Amino acid sequence: MSLTKLFTLVFLRKEDQILLGLKKRGFGMNKWNGFGGKVEPHETIIEAAVRELSEESRMTVKPSDLINIAHLEFTFHEEPVMMDVRVFSQKTFEGTPKETEEMAPKWFNIKDLPFSKMWPDDEIWFPYMLEGKKFVGKFHYKGFDTILHHTIEEQESMEAFYANRK
Numbered sequence: 001m002s003l004t005k006l007f008t009l010v011f012l013r014k015e016d017q018i019l020l021g022l023k024k025r026g027f028g029m030n031k032w033n034g035f036g037g038k039v040e041p042h043e044t045i046i047e048a049a050v051r052e053l054s055e056e057s058r059m060t061v062k063p064s065d066l067i068n069i070a071h072l073e074f075t076f077h078e079e080p081v082m083m084d085v086r087v088f089s090q091k092t093f094e095g096t097p098k099e100t101e102e103m104a105p106k107w108f109n110i111k112d113l114p115f116s117k118m119w120p121d122d123e124i125w126f127p128y129m130l131e132g133k134k135f136v137g138k139f140h141y142k143g144f145d146t147i148l149h150h151t152i153e154e155q156e157s158m159e160a161f162y163a164n165r166k
């Protein structure tokens, strides 16, 4: 793999609901997803997670409140780039979700998620997140609709996973 790009992905939770946003432009357009984007060179992963959440939904979280629940890796057939996605979940936040240039946010009941309008990998790993598990998921795509293969491994802690990764 010649190039790794770092991304964040944040999910806010409220009772039996989860906040998703309909992406209005760019990568993943017309799909529901959590809020996130590329980590810029001058910022930490946590700073990027807080910034992207605010830019895309106008919701605010304290950096120290964000809980890293998963690490996802996406690769694409015959593409040299690996997407390294850090996933966070949080029940403590401030604000009312507002539509922005990039996303239209909406609360969904966790039993009624719009998987047919989400990334195909979401349907595979969301159950782990919704059960409160920590995990590492790796997905290899052909195009943007077909997963050629994937793995998911539960983790004791994400800190231990990153510490033990070479």
Ligand SMILES: CNc1ncnc2c1ncn2[C@@H]1O[C@H](COP(=O)(O)OP(=O)(O)OP(=O)(O)O)[C@@H](O)[C@H]1O
Pocket (backbone or CB within 6 Å): 007, 008, 009, 026, 027, 028, 033, 034, 035, 036, 037, 038, 039, 074, 083, 085, 119, 121, 122
């Ligand atoms: C392939 N399967 C996938 N499954 C679930 N989620 C996926 C994903 N692939 C990308 N994602 C997430 O989608 C966002 C893209 O962010 P993206 O719009 O590219 O970033 P950013 O806002 O910095 O871009 P611009 O400012 O528009 O250039 C980012 O949260 C990233 O984690």
